[in-house]
Amino acid sequence: MFANDLIKEALDAGLVAIPSDPHALTKMINDASPDSKAFPTTMAAYELGKRLYFDPRLSKSGIISCNTCHNLGLGGTDGVPASTGHKWTPNPHHVNAPTVYNSVFNAVQFWDGRAEHLMAQAAGPITAAPEMAATPELVVNRLKSIPAYVAEFKKAFNSEINFDLVTTAIGIFERTLVTPSRFDKFLEGDKNALNEAEKKGLKMFIDKGCASCHNGVNLGGTLQPFEVAGKYEFANVGDFKGDANGMVKAPTLRNVELTAPYYHNGAIWSLSDAVKAMGSIQLGIEINDAEAASIVTFLNSLTGTMPKVEYPMFPASTDKTSKPELDY
Amino acid sequence: MFANDLIKEALDAGLVAIPSDPHALTKMINDASPDSKAFPTTMAAYELGKRLYFDPRLSKSGIISCNTCHNLGLGGTDGVPASTGHKWTPNPHHVNAPTVYNSVFNAVQFWDGRAEHLMAQAAGPITAAPEMAATPELVVNRLKSIPAYVAEFKKAFNSEINFDLVTTAIGIFERTLVTPSRFDKFLEGDKNALNEAEKKGLKMFIDKGCASCHNGVNLGGTLQPFEVAGKYEFANVGDFKGDANGMVKAPTLRNVELTAPYYHNGAIWSLSDAVKAMGSIQLGIEINDAEAASIVTFLNSLTGTMPKVEYPMFPASTDKTSKPELDY
Numbered sequence: 001m002f003a004n005d006l007i008k009e010a011l012d013a014g015l016v017a018i019p020s021d022p023h024a025l026t027k028m029i030n031d032a033s034p035d036s037k038a039f040p041t042t043m044a045a046y047e048l049g050k051r052l053y054f055d056p057r058l059s060k061s062g063i064i065s066c067n068t069c070h071n072l073g074l075g076g077t078d079g080v081p082a083s084t085g086h087k088w089t090p091n092p093h094h095v096n097a098p099t100v101y102n103s104v105f106n107a108v109q110f111w112d113g114r115a116e117h118l119m120a121q122a123a124g125p126i127t128a129a130p131e132m133a134a135t136p137e138l139v140v141n142r143l144k145s146i147p148a149y150v151a152e153f154k155k156a157f158n159s160e161i162n163f164d165l166v167t168t169a170i171g172i173f174e175r176t177l178v179t180p181s182r183f184d185k186f187l188e189g190d191k192n193a194l195n196e197a198e199k200k201g202l203k204m205f206i207d208k209g210c211a212s213c214h215n216g217v218n219l220g221g222t223l224q225p226f227e228v229a230g231k232y233e234f235a236n237v238g239d240f241k242g243d244a245n246g247m248v249k250a251p252t253l254r255n256v257e258l259t260a261p262y263y264h265n266g267a268i269w270s271l272s273d274a275v276k277a278m279g280s281i282q283l284g285i286e287i288n289d290a291e292a293a294s295i296v297t298f299l300n301s302l303t304g305t306m307p308k309v310e311y312p313m314f315p316a317s318t319d320k321t322s323k324p325e326l327d328y
Numbered sequence: 329m330f331a332n333d334l335i336k337e338a339l340d341a342g343l344v345a346i347p348s349d350p351h352a353l354t355k356m357i358n359d360a361s362p363d364s365k366a367f368p369t370t371m372a373a374y375e376l377g378k379r380l381y382f383d384p385r386l387s388k389s390g391i392i393s394c395n396t397c398h399n400l401g402l403g404g405t406d407g408v409p410a411s412t413g414h415k416w417t418p419n420p421h422h423v424n425a426p427t428v429y430n431s432v433f434n435a436v437q438f439w440d441g442r443a444e445h446l447m448a449q450a451a452g453p454i455t456a457a458p459e460m461a462a463t464p465e466l467v468v469n470r471l472k473s474i475p476a477y478v479a480e481f482k483k484a485f486n487s488e489i490n491f492d493l494v495t496t497a498i499g500i501f502e503r504t505l506v507t508p509s510r511f512d513k514f515l516e517g518d519k520n521a522l523n524e525a526e527k528k529g530l531k532m533f534i535d536k537g538c539a540s541c542h543n544g545v546n547l548g549g550t551l552q553p554f555e556v557a558g559k560y561e562f563a564n565v566g567d568f569k570g571d572a573n574g575m576v577k578a579p580t581l582r583n584v585e586l587t588a589p590y591y592h593n594g595a596i597w598s599l600s601d602a603v604k605a606m607g608s609i610q611l612g613i614e615i616n617d618a619e620a621a622s623i624v625t626f627l628n629s630l631t632g633t634m635p636k637v638e639y640p641m642f643p644a645s646t647d648k649t650s651k652p653e654l655d656y
Contacts, residue, residue, distance in 0.1 A: 054401055062407050068391065073382055073642040079390050080652045088416035090656055258644045270647055309639045314401040316586045319598055324408045328418055 003191035006199055010187060013206045014215030017187035018102075018180045018304075028217065029175050032104050034117050039168050041175055044156040049173030051152070051312045052166060058139050059132035061086055062324030066170065069125065070100035072309055075258025076177065081237065081266030085125075086133035087327055094238025096266035101306070102254045104175045106221030111264045112243040113223045118171030123163070133327075136163035142322055148315030179255060179304025186301075194301055201298025204291055209283045210275075218252040219302065229284030234267035234277070257300045271296050331519035334527055338515060341534045342543030345515035346430075346508045346632075356545065357503050360432050362445050367496050369503055372484040377501030379480070379640045380494060386467050387460035389414055390652030394498060397425040397453065400637055403586025404429035404505065409565065409594030413453075414461035415655055422566025424594035429634070430582045432503045434549030439592045440571040441551045446499030451491070461655075464491035470650055476643030507583060507632025514629075522629055529626025532619055537611045538603075546580040547630065557612030562595035562605070585628045599624050 019025045030036040039045065052058060056065040069083040070076050076099035082090040083097040095111055103109065109121035125131040126139060143149040143161050153161045156169060183202075185193035194202065205211060213224040226232070226248040242248040248264060261267065262274040272292045279287035287295070347353045358364040367373065380386060384393040397411040398404050404427035410418040411425040423439055431437065437449035453459040454467060471477045471489050481489045484497060511530075513521035522530065533539060541552040554560070554576040570576040576592065589595065590602040600620045607615035615623070 063412055073640055080654060084391055084654060306641050311637045311639045312401055313634055326412060
């Protein structure tokens, strides 16, 4: 296969590399972050956001953090069909936690796209009763009771603590969770970054039409019509129907190797099965076993290099910190 | 106060420094680890043990890891009275998770001392139904289904995966979680490592008799009689009574500032209150507010430097990996 032709074909299909040039990458991240002008990615905001991302005291119980369902070690997901939160409650619509990695590049957040950016997304699970079950007041009051957090917000934002800044800081940390892969090197012109089987899989991915929804830098992340050509037959669990128009966010395919189970309700465990189901549901074609295997070979090349994250230490609670509420 | 006299007094009271010399520290850790001859702390075993410590797939549900209840960011504990596990079940005896930091230096593990070393301890929560709810078979089979783990065990132990090696690897990682503090520098002769208020607090700590149980390198970690002088009046929650002889492990006081709530049943949130209760229950004396505040000032100097831990990435599950069981 002629690599140059394939690169051109991939670019024409709307596939976009995570840039290897750090300046270009920074620009891409900032362009994808509506709040990046008001809230640039400073070291102080990153460190604060990282602490908040991992600190379980942002939940009512004190034992669930953002990382519980978007585990950075598990491809940014939790590996279970339905995210499970406060009081061991599965998500009431039985939806699966999308990966946090590269989420900055999604055009919209949540499966139904109801949040436009990471800051708005972060507010959801923190305050959802079956997830972290907190309120903005609970979170703000807990953090205000901890002098080191007060100082960190002052340093990062020159402000007192408020809930918008809590979610902003988390969003700033999440902006940095991008994972360049061999696929990106290939798109940038390194013809040997993918092996022959992966190139063949990429060609199959484009030829079958996968890139009609899974395009852009995230190979997904935009709202798309669902069940275009057939019924999703794995819908026996959950009542998710997409947004008001039935549109569903096509998930990013980056690191998809790590983020089983698949689909909005986490009903399919095998990536090959997921590829075949997409063929019949979205494209109206049969993708056979060999073709699915080839596409999966390509998809596995999207597993990227995760940024190194030092596990944060949280400042101690004080006598004023509200107690965890487990609601047994 | 004459610092040299106080250092001598502290040493005479049985207090021991975490050595600043790395060779001496390694020797101390190995002497405290009965399995260190058979299983030395190699880099490969450390990395494997760290992964296993954070990997929630060691639990039946796939969403609870060692770090859930022994959170390295929260002083090695979970910050709630009773550890809460599978199906949101509080520990049936309502006992509080002890810190993992410096646990290698405990003479015995668990509140009733029923495990002699970290390897034996680690097996407990993984297989306890109200905690991680797994079985040795479940853990071993899950890990064996993941080729990268098979390779890591081979590299670390030149062996196939078995459950003893799982807990051994976790114990090896935990061995490294020691937290030297300013107190250690003081004991080693740096007279200015503690300020005057902290020195006064240390003197108070010794004079009141606290060091009669809270001694050694961990200022605790040995089985001691409980309710020597009075009843523990905060026992309305839980039925923990110590070992067969009513003996209870005196918890380490290192990082105690970070590990509220206190006592075996996590019933006391204020460190000052905890100190006063110890006076009446164990020593048969009244410790007044000013004295307790002074002792707490010293105790806060035991907050150590946590080792830097890079958050691990877990190898992907495969089609052969057993599915998480949430048991909703």
